Amino acid sequence: xxxxxxxxxxxxxxxxxxxxxxxxxxxxxxxxxxxxxxxxxxxxxxxxxxxxxxxxxxxxxxxxxxxxxxxxxxxxxxxxxxxxxxxxxxxxxxxxxxxxxxxxxxxxxxxxxxxxxxxxxxxxxxxxxxxxxxxxxxxxxxxxxxxxxxxxxxxxxxxx
Amino acid sequence: xxxxxxxxxxxxxxxxxxxxxxxxxxxxxxxxxxxxxxxxxxxxxxxxxxxxxxxxxxxxxxxxxxxxxxxxxxxxxxxxxxxxxxxxxxxxxxxxxxxxxxxxxxxxxxxxxxxxxxxxxxxxxxxxxxxxxxxxxxxxxxxxxxxxxxxxxxxxxxxxxxxxxxxxxxxxxxxxxxxxxxxxxxxxxxxxxxxxxxxxxxxxxxxxxxxxxxxxxxxxxxxxxxxxxxxxxxxxxxxxxxxxxxxxxxxxxxxxxxxxxxxxxxxxxxxxxxxxxxxxxxxxxxxx
Numbered sequence: 297x298x299x300x301x302x303x304x305x306x307x308x309x310x311x312x313x314x315x316x317x318x319x320x321x322x323x324x325x326x327x328x329x330x331x332x333x334x335x336x337x338x339x340x341x342x343x344x345x346x347x348x349x350x351x352x353x354x355x356x357x358x359x360x361x362x363x364x365x366x367x368x369x370x371x372x373x374x375x376x377x378x379x380x381x382x383x384x385x386x387x388x389x390x391x392x393x394x395x396x397x398x399x400x401x402x403x404x405x406x407x408x409x410x411x412x413x414x415x416x417x418x419x420x421x422x423x424x425x426x427x428x429x430x431x432x433x434x435x436x437x438x439x440x441x442x443x444x445x446x447x448x449x450x451x452x453x454x455x456x
Numbered sequence: 457x458x459x460x461x462x463x464x465x466x467x468x469x470x471x472x473x474x475x476x477x478x479x480x481x482x483x484x485x486x487x488x489x490x491x492x493x494x495x496x497x498x499x500x501x502x503x504x505x506x507x508x509x510x511x512x513x514x515x516x517x518x519x520x521x522x523x524x525x526x527x528x529x530x531x532x533x534x535x536x537x538x539x540x541x542x543x544x545x546x547x548x549x550x551x552x553x554x555x556x557x558x559x560x561x562x563x564x565x566x567x568x569x570x571x572x573x574x575x576x577x578x579x580x581x582x583x584x585x586x587x588x589x590x591x592x593x594x595x596x597x598x599x600x601x602x603x604x605x606x607x608x609x610x611x612x613x614x615x616x617x618x619x620x621x622x623x624x625x626x627x628x629x630x631x632x633x634x635x636x637x638x639x640x641x642x643x644x645x646x647x648x649x650x651x652x653x654x655x656x657x658x659x660x661x662x663x664x665x666x667x668x669x670x671x672x673x674x675x676x677x678x679x680x681x682x683x684x685x686x687x688x689x690x691x692x693x694x695x696x697x698x699x700x701x702x703x704x705x706x707x708x709x710x711x712x713x714x715x716x717x718x719x720x721x722x723x724x725x726x727x728x729x730x731x732x733x734x735x736x737x738x739x740x741x742x743x744x
Contacts, residue, residue: 315458336457336498337494338494338562352561353562353565357494358487360466404561425647
């Protein structure tokens, strides 16, 4: 079936079998491999993308269900040059080691801080509980997200 | 693993949804958020030949609060309940219970109707529906029918919903402002399925004694239902420490969990007692 949506600000189209998840559509048909697929049944959070502003698990959404939506992946968070404030914060706080889970953490944290720039540490810990990381022990990730909040307090999206 | 093959259909009205279900008896499943159905399919526990998506059906995600109570459209997401400030007074038990549903990303997709139709006894919404004597509105080829939650849940992952029926909405009866309540769960990590949980509410009569007690459990029952023996142990009593212990003991005995990889039935029964005793203390201390 033919699917059309907006990926990272650009209109895209794909011809996919009905059973294709949004994750596989993005990776295999649109060749944007920043989104990682871990468990394929909604427990690890690695494949998190942002659909119409909300963080969702792209392995638990059909590509067909994204028709007409605005989808943002980790590629869409990164400015043309350098890193976003959130990504810089991950580097500063050593919030990743192998990096497999990182796109999911970045998209989740970006959606959260965009909607709730004043999220407290407890809220951030609670939200990030939906993403698994087997390297870091989470502490540095939580520190990085907390530290990035100031960049989201401004309303200008260009500053992110 | 990858999903099995199916044909994808996205009609735009409830009548068309029901017609498609009737046209493919036993072979079609409704998908809304897909947060329970898609993992089930990934594990090949379900392989429907047709998926009928509700995404183009307008008006099924409304939260209506009126004299009859709270009406939740079947496609209402957990996130919509979280964001609706009116529910803090219109149905605080629902609002509190929903904070325990799954993780952030799942809450942005998962729906009330999906959870009720999936009927996992470890899920919060079926527990709230059963505990609060919710009424479901179902639509089939013959038209609408209404059904009490107590008649809807028949077993684990088993409901009275026919193959050619869909859930339109669920109504939770009106919530009096003075009502005492608590909802407690225990899970190893936030967002995981709870090892056990309890939902409790009761009203106070003129002599400050508990009446109209409703107790339900999460994850420690064969299917979502109330605990009438524990409820009658509280009705007519003043809620003090001694009563709380007695009611908790009754609930512990009455709960009928199964053992699994995560916890034994004995542990879950004990947990129900511990949580209910705490819930009774919380509810008694709560002032409206």
